[in-house]
């Protein structure tokens with residue numbers, strides 16, 4: 292049957308699937324469940340300098356077409372995730388550490404600690420959390436993003452990656468890619484984070500469905516798949532020297548196939564994992580293998596990045 296084996300920054304993986312940062316990865320027990328699952332890799336909840344309770348509840352709602360969330364970066368603080376990363380068995384599967392400091396200084400402190408720990412973990416720098424009140428997303432402020440990257444790339448010196456927000460304009464794809472391409476140790480790009488500040492209204496109650504920010508929150512699920520695929524392919528085309536991780540709207544093996552076709556090397560699962568649990572990785576691999584067999588593909592590299600245009 293088709294082989295899902297792949298590699299990421301020269302590390303071998305059994306398959307290209309992993310969780311999206313923030314989903315099933317805030318506490319050690321959740322992370323352990325991902326290690327025990329058939330996911331090919333895992334990433335920790337975006338961490339900040341100190342532990343955070345996050346935003347008031349209700350702050351997440353599953354919907355027929357996906358999800359809306361305004362979690363507000365609830366996490367155990369960066370030391371908790373560095374401790375977890377220090378105990379992880381990297382022979383079993385790669386571990387990514389997501390970092391979302393609330394300031395450049397916080398990010399530099401966390402990144403320096405990660406570098407000092409000398410662990411095989413991969414740093415995913417989150418530039419795109421839309422849910423901390425008063426904190427603009429660095430991903431939507433190109434000057435701030437460039438400054439963040441200049442300082443983090445210099446301080447960390449090792450290969451790292453970024454988690455980007457979705458962009459919706461070719462000028463923004465061009466400008467963001469031009470910035471990313473200036474950093475040689477910026478080795479991977481994860482597209483996309485949630486589509487920020489959507490508003491879901493419940494007709495019966497005539498109300499918003501989450502409490503924070505008057506109900507405005509990040510969208511995931513079916514709502515975001517075409518935007519996620521566009522961003523994966525836009526950066527795949529513009530950043531040939533970098534590896535793309537796809538995230539957004541994955542619920543079936545066909546969605547995984549589409550992300551790979553668009554140029555992704557790994558594929559992250561958020562909303563659907565939140566709703567189905569880690570067994571989803573078995574289902575997605577089964578569905579992807581079935582689809583590959585039907586199409587006559589035996590390995591991912593036979594079609595990855597080979598999206599046809601009309």
Ligand SMILES: O=C1NC(=O)NC(C(=O)O)N1
Pocket residue numbers: 313337360361362363364365417419420421422423484485509
């Ligand atoms: O980067 C993030 N994206 C989201 O959609 N939500 C979380 C959060 O709010 O913590 N962070």
